[in-house]
Amino acid sequence: MQISNSTLPNQISVANSAPFLEFDGVSKIYPSAKGSYTVLEDVNLSIQEGEFICMIGHSGCGKSTLLSMVSGLNKPSTGEIRLKNQPITKPGPDRMVIFQNYSLLPWKTAYENVYLAVEQVYKHKSALEKKEITLEHLELVGLTEAINKKPAQLSGGMKQRVAIARALATRPEVLIMDEPFGALDPITREEMQEELLKIWQDHRCTVLMITHDLDEALFLSDRLVMMTNGPAANIGEVLDIPFSRPRDRQRIMENPQYFELRNYALDFLFRRFAHDDALE
Amino acid sequence: MTANLDNSVKKPNFFTSLIKNPPRKILAPLCAILFILTLWQVLCSGEDANLPSPIETFQDTSDLIFDPFFDNGGTDKGLFWQILASLQRVAIGYTLAAVVGIGLGILIGSNAFVYDAVDPIFQVLRTVPPLAWLPIALAAFQEANPSAIFVIFITAIWPIIINTTVGVQQIPQDYKNVAKVLRLSGTKYFWEIMFPAAVPYIFSGLRIGIGLSWLAIVAAEMLVGGVGIGFFIWDSYNSSQLSEIIVALIYVGIVGLILDRLVAWIASVVVPSEQQQ
Numbered sequence: 001m002q003i004s005n006s007t008l009p010n011q012i013s014v015a016n017s018a019p020f021l022e023f024d025g026v027s028k029i030y031p032s033a034k035g036s037y038t039v040l041e042d043v044n045l046s047i048q049e050g051e052f053i054c055m056i057g058h059s060g061c062g063k064s065t066l067l068s069m070v071s072g073l074n075k076p077s078t079g080e081i082r083l084k085n086q087p088i089t090k091p092g093p094d095r096m097v098i099f100q101n102y103s104l105l106p107w108k109t110a111y112e113n114v115y116l117a118v119e120q121v122y123k124h125k126s127a128l129e130k131k132e133i134t135l136e137h138l139e140l141v142g143l144t145e146a147i148n149k150k151p152a153q154l155s156g157g158m159k160q161r162v163a164i165a166r167a168l169a170t171r172p173e174v175l176i177m178d179e180p181f182g183a184l185d186p187i188t189r190e191e192m193q194e195e196l197l198k199i200w201q202d203h204r205c206t207v208l209m210i211t212h213d214l215d216e217a218l219f220l221s222d223r224l225v226m227m228t229n230g231p232a233a234n235i236g237e238v239l240d241i242p243f244s245r246p247r248d249r250q251r252i253m254e255n256p257q258y259f260e261l262r263n264y265a266l267d268f269l270f271r272r273f274a275h276d277d278a279l280e
Numbered sequence: 281m282t283a284n285l286d287n288s289v290k291k292p293n294f295f296t297s298l299i300k301n302p303p304r305k306i307l308a309p310l311c312a313i314l315f316i317l318t319l320w321q322v323l324c325s326g327e328d329a330n331l332p333s334p335i336e337t338f339q340d341t342s343d344l345i346f347d348p349f350f351d352n353g354g355t356d357k358g359l360f361w362q363i364l365a366s367l368q369r370v371a372i373g374y375t376l377a378a379v380v381g382i383g384l385g386i387l388i389g390s391n392a393f394v395y396d397a398v399d400p401i402f403q404v405l406r407t408v409p410p411l412a413w414l415p416i417a418l419a420a421f422q423e424a425n426p427s428a429i430f431v432i433f434i435t436a437i438w439p440i441i442i443n444t445t446v447g448v449q450q451i452p453q454d455y456k457n458v459a460k461v462l463r464l465s466g467t468k469y470f471w472e473i474m475f476p477a478a479v480p481y482i483f484s485g486l487r488i489g490i491g492l493s494w495l496a497i498v499a500a501e502m503l504v505g506g507v508g509i510g511f512f513i514w515d516s517y518n519s520s521q522l523s524e525i526i527v528a529l530i531y532v533g534i535v536g537l538i539l540d541r542l543v544a545w546i547a548s549v550v551v552p553s554e555q556q557q
Contacts, residue, residue: 071461072460072461073457073460073461090460091457091460091461091463092461092463093461093462093463095461096461097457097461099454099457101454103454103455103457103458105455105458105472105473105476107476107477116462116472117462120462120463120464120468121462170462
């Protein structure tokens with residue numbers, strides 16, 4: 001039951017150029033003992049190159065499943081996801097993932113963790129060039145001092161920086177982040193958001209990021225994808241975030257539009273698609 | 281000048297301080313040994329005692345203790361040679377067990393079907409006592425020495441297989457995802473992720489394995505004969521040299537301890553410190 005050539009682009013602001021990343025009728029159904037369980041149903045979305053997309057939704061809405069299908073670690077049951085018109089079938093370093101728990105290898109230093117990725121992607125380059133790329137990206141995230149430390153000796157924020165350096169060093173076309181700052185304290189989180197934005201400004205890549213933090217999404221993203229609740233979750237609405245870049249947190253928060261958008265999103269999440277725990 | 285003087289006063293000789301102020305870690309075991317020796321002496325000093333007392337043991341075996349290197353041909357050799365012969369058998373059997381066990385463990389741990397297929401069989405086989413394998417080994421090899429080595433092999437291999445399997449199975453999904461996203465090749469995945477992640481488990485298997493090997497060799501050698509500490513003990517029993525048995529037991533214990541510590545030391549060198557359990 002392939003739903004191809006879907007003529008129901010529910011909520012896409014159809015852009016002028018061909019989409020860079022396209023979700024085409026994506027569904028995910030898990031077989032379970034009590035019959036099949038539909039996590040996502042017929043998700044359609046087009047993303048332009050270099051866009052910063054945030055996804056928000058209640059837990060269990062399939063956000064992570066959706067992103068893991070972009071990374072290729074998971075496959076859609078029906079429909080397909082295309083990157084530059086090529087269907088995504090398996091994981092690859094052109095779609096780097098930053099996991100919530102950093103996923104650094106504990107027996108490798110910060111440098112070695114980044115180098116492993118660099119080595120995989122730039123196979124034709126010399127050892128010296130690979131070393132330079134590694135150091136350059138560790139410097140980019142401000143970790144020059146800590147390159148020889150192992151993850152156990154690094155704070156949560158520093159580990160996340162290593163993970164970002166590792167992801168960016170491979171020059172991915174899509175950067176996938178599943179609640180990257182969820183485990184950080186609020187101050188570190190704001191710092192990391194600003195650094196991420198600065199880096200993204202200089203090294204434009206398409207970003208897909210899951211967050212639970214509305215302010216984070218409004219500060220970072222070009223568009224905010226709001227998911228409906230599972231089972232059979234879908235994209236409820238896509239909010240355009242019109243603030244000009246480079247963004248300044250203070251200025252954005254003083255903008256009356258900020259609160260309009262915020263209230264609109266809150267209304268979506270907590271009134272129209274409130275999460276009713278009693279139902280589960 | 282005064283500083284020099286102060287220094288020499290404040291820092292007395294290391295050995296004098298050790299004697300004057302012995303650390304409890306040394307003093308306490310010395311007390312226990314003294315107590316046991318005294319108790320043993322009291323219990324075995326009667327006329328009709330079946331076992332020699334410690335003083336008797338020492339008198340009977342002083343040449344055995346102080347000259348472990350004599351070699352009168354045949355099986356009449358010093359304890360050093362006896363232990364060495366046993367260690368050689370253990371070395372061969374244990375090395376084979378380590379190589380095969382780690383290899384099989386990785387195979388079983390990384391393949392769910394193989395695991396389901398062989399796990400029930402291994403669970404039964406690993407409970408078979410070492411010596412029960414000896415008759416089969418003797419029948420198969422028709423020779424004493426390979427049979428003893430086989431017993432060591434089959435004794436040591438189970439904990440190595442089982443621990444390696446667990447070590448491979450517990451590799452966190454996160455690390456596997458990193459490997460998939462980076463498209464690590466098979467060999468790269470093995471050396472960069474699987475091996476470092478499993479190595480603490482492999483070493484706990486190796487450590488159990490070396491202990492069991494040493495337990496099994498004494499029993500196996502008693503039955504197969506030849507030069508070796510196990511047969512030495514059995515031979516001493518047959519010639520009623522009970523004092524020799526006691527000395528041999530102490531040697532066996534000390535060598536076992538050294539083997540265990542040796543594997544533990546190798547583990548502490550090989551296993552990344554973040555991974556040590």
